[in-house]
Amino acid sequence: EAQVTQNPRYLITVTGKKLTVTCSQNMNHEYMSWYRQDPGLGLRQIYYSMNVEVTDKGDVPEGYKVSRKEKRNFPLILESPSPNQTSLYFCASSHDTYGYTFGSGTRLTVV
């Protein structure tokens, strides 16, 4: 089944403890992206990648890192999480301009 898989689905962590949210897609898509969703703010793009080793900042990249060493994987790294990064995170992938396929989301709480 064609899908974008994120792990974990739920995560509670403490301020300053580094964490990684994994994202993998099995559709051989060139484009991948991370979004955060907050009530009343819609989805805001954190980072996106146009192919292996090619990444660019979205609208809210501060406090996040990404890497794209393989086409299928696009992990999101929070080096020193803070409470304002508590949010619902979505990974997505796309072939060219066809629109994104989204994962099921990761609900992150930073205390």
Add this chain to the structure above:
Amino acid sequence: AQSVTQPDIHITVSEGASLELRCNYSYGATPYLFWYVQSPGQGLQLLLKYFSGDTLVQGIKGFEAEFKRSQSSFNLRKPSVHWSDAAEYFCAVGDTNAGKSTFGDGTTLTVKP
């Protein structure tokens, strides 16, 4: 910079009634436009997309949208709403490299029996 405005935060319609969700965009060239739907607790699903050509595009689940360049709009429509259409709907604009996408704040649709 690209941007999307969804003027209606919340819309309520009766089952069987028609639906129109509004979307206005700002983009310097011909935009790539999308509508997504998000059911409670779920990820987003692509309903339809516009790149070029026919300005009326058909999507899944009986939805359609019309691109109007003069009004910078891309409104979503459905002739007869079903209770299962209750969800949050997002309009998005993408740039030509397809990586950067900007979403509106969403419109929540409630369907009355």
